[in-house]
Amino acid sequence: MIQESEASEPEATRRDADVTESSRANRGWWDRNADEYQVEHGTFLGDDRFVWGPEGLDEVEAELLGPPEELKGRDVLEIGAGAAQCSRWLTAQGARPVALDISHRQLQHALRIGGSFPLVCADAGALPFADASFDLACSAYGALPFVADPRQVLREVRRVLRPGGRLVFSVTHPIRWAFPDEPGPEGLSVSASYFDRTPYVEQDDEGRAVYVEHHRTLGDRVRDVVASGFRLVDLVEPEWPAWNTAEWGGWSPLRGNLIPGTAIFVCERSETGASPAEG
Secondary structure, eight states, X not given: OOOOOOSSOOEEEEOOOXXXXXXXXXXXXHHHHHHHHHHHHHHHHTTTOOBOSTTOOBHHHHOTTOOGGGOTTOEEEEESOTTTHHHHHHHHTTOEEEEEESOHHHHHHHHHHOOSSOEEEOOTTSOXXXXXXXEEEEEESOSGGGOSOHHHHHHHHHHHEEEEEEEEEXXXXXXXXXXXXXXXXXXXXXXXXXTOOOOEEEEOTTSOEEEEEOOOOHHHHHHHHHHTTEEEEEEEOOOOOTTOOOOBTXXXXXXXXXXXXXXXXXXXXXXXXXXXXXX
């Protein structure tokens, strides 16, 4: 789980948190912690790289959105853009990105670094765009780990994608939820049920959530994708590369060589329509 410490340490627990509470808590958390996050991870992320996760898998080599030469002229929505590093890389390939994030402070860092693309502060569950506005959508650890209803987000993404549009998103690999969020040997023993879907919540002294992260099993994620009107094209589990000696929260070379830390879902907009099924 990706999180940074606050001055007043909140209580960590597992409890239910609905769509509204999760959105409010995470908007506030990212606004408060954006500065620290960019200082700590900005060098790794770069200003204009497209990195899918802590392992360091780069879109330059992965080509999950397609060959770079085919990105030219494409309209791309980046969801949970943070400081919009991925959108800058997309711009360099000739694409026309829009960087969206729920955190105003994160987008201020995008402004600080600079770029010629639009920045939009909005919730991914209610995208402020017309139907069929984009050719591609991408999200590197943005939105989906933090929302109570991932299908709401996925249906919105499908709505704004054009026929045949592709969505690629990365999240914490679900198996990681069974292990302590520690980079050392203490993080190698199972401590919780993989099947426990109770959200991870940090709350203040009055019980108000200040950070929420939601667990879905691998099967849940696949069902969410299909039920929301997408076809799963690929599921990528990046291996930890030898060059990466960094630790990032619970991610580390030790753990990365033994268990996957990131899952990347490559999806295409299905033309059969989204299922109304909820889950």
